[in-house]
Amino acid sequence: MCNIDFGRDIEIKINEPLSKHSSFRIGGGAKYALFPKNREELIFAVNTCIQRHKKFLIVGNASNLLFDDNGFDGVVIFTTKMDNTEYIHKNDGVYIKAECGKSLTELASEVGKKHSLQGLEFAYGIPGTVGGAVYMNAGAYGGQMSDVVVETEAYDFKAQRVVTVTGEEHKFSYRHSLFGETPGLIVLSTTVKLSLGDAEEIFAKMNKTMTSRKEKQPLELPNAGSTFKRPGENIFVGKLIEDAGLKGYSVGGAQISEKHAGFTVNRGGATSSDVRSVIEHTKAVVLEKYGVLLESEIIYIPY
Ligand SMILES: Cc1cc2nc3c(=O)[nH]c(=O)nc-3n(C[C@H](O)[C@H](O)[C@H](O)COP(=O)(O)OP(=O)(O)OC[C@H]3O[C@@H](n4cnc5c(N)ncnc54)[C@H](O)[C@@H]3O)c2cc1C
Structure with a gap:
């Protein structure tokens, strides 16, 4: 029973296990989990959290997150039901406006396979949302969101208004954006610009990246993608960790993947503290052996 009005029609779950939603299959319960279907529901829910002094967190597909074993003592707002797309044809290309919860892989597949649009092939297989x-x-595989994103609509919850961010204002750099440095901004939708291409070539490119992912990445075990950011242009984290003798290193159910040392996998029953111990140990060993300070790409969400 929920005694807070997060919006009349919004889907609410109480004490929802976050492990069910995270690609790592780790995490305790969220006091409240909300699943808005559109931006109005999302904005209403966010404003309610602010008015009621409730801690809240915006989550897409939770494919880059490590939730705490105790869960989250607040409101987790999942965007995955906000997944509309709109196609706008202009002289210089096709503009696709996708809502924040749209699956990136589905979008890449839809634009490439159905509409023969090129530019998003790199994203096929990344298990996150657009937001x-x-x-x-x-x-x-040589591409990133900054190559295709032209405009983003965001909710600035401090100013309580929708803002439009264009071009350079996104402040994109390697695994970084304006939204990562500005906690008050929630991505509502993003517009990408693509161009017409050859369907067979697009299809072949996407198949190639998917085959490579299946061959190289430990997709058979729960994980949250690369454990660490690349520390420099020509430094490969997986190789560094492997050379440090850490491949297969484990704490409890968390292990540095035997298949690809750049990933940490949940072999079954891993806790958030198991994963954090693996990360800390890896950082310490790599720093000592190679003088390289690794930065976690996986985002830890405390209780
Ligand atoms: C098997 C596997 C392979 C992967 N491969 C890649 C890869 O090749 N390249 C790569 O870059 N990543 C990869 N990842 C990591 C991950 O999929 C990406 O970082 C993805 O973009 C995260 O999207 P998400 O919707 O899951 O975000 P989440 O994990 O849900 O959230 C990540 C961060 O974004 C914030 N956020 C989410 N939605 C919004 C929004 N609407 N507005 C504001 N903030 C928001 C969250 O608060 C959080 O801080 C991989 C992960 C896995 C499990």
Whole structure:
């Protein structure tokens, strides 16, 4: 029973296990989990949290997060039901406006396979949402969100108004954006600009990246993607960790993947503290052996 009015039609779950939603399959219960279907529901819910002094967190597909074993003592707002797309044809290309909860892989597949639009092939297989991908400036295989994003609509919850962010204002850099440095901004939708391409070529490119992911990444075990950010242009974290003799290193159920040392996997029953111990140990060993300070790409969400 929920005695807070988060909005009449919004879907609410109480004490919802976050492990059910996270790609790591780790995390205790969220006091409240909300699933808005559109921006009005999301904005109403956010404003309610602010008025009621409730801690809240915006989550997409939770594919880059490590939730605490105790869960989250507040409101987790999942965007995954906000997944509309709109196509706008102009002389210089096709503009696709996607809501924040749209699956990035579905979007890449839809634009590439159905509409023969090129530019998002790199994103095929990244298991996040559009909002999470803009926040992280997600990228792979030589492409990143900053290559295609032209405009983002965001809710500035401090000013309580919708703002439009364009071009350079996104402040994109490697796994970084304006949204990562400005906690008051929630991505509502993003517009990407793509161009017409050859359907077969697009399809082949997407298949190639997916095959490579399946071959190299430990997709058979729960994980949250690369554990660490790349520390420099030509430094490969997986190789560094492997050379440090840490491949397979484990604490409890958390392990540095035997398949790809750049990933930490949940072999079953891993806790958030197991994962954090693996991360801290790896950082310490790599710093000592190579003088390289690793920065976690996985975002830890405390209780
Ligand atoms: C198997 C696997 C492979 C992966 N491969 C890649 C890869 O190749 N490249 C890559 O870059 N990443 C990769 N990732 C990591 C992850 O998928 C990306 O970072 C993705 O962009 C995160 O999106 P999400 O919706 O899951 O975000 P979440 O994990 O839900 O959230 C990430 C951050 O974004 C914020 N956020 C989410 N939505 C919004 C919003 N609407 N407004 C404001 N803030 C928001 C959250 O608060 C959080 O701080 C991989 C992960 C896995 C599990």
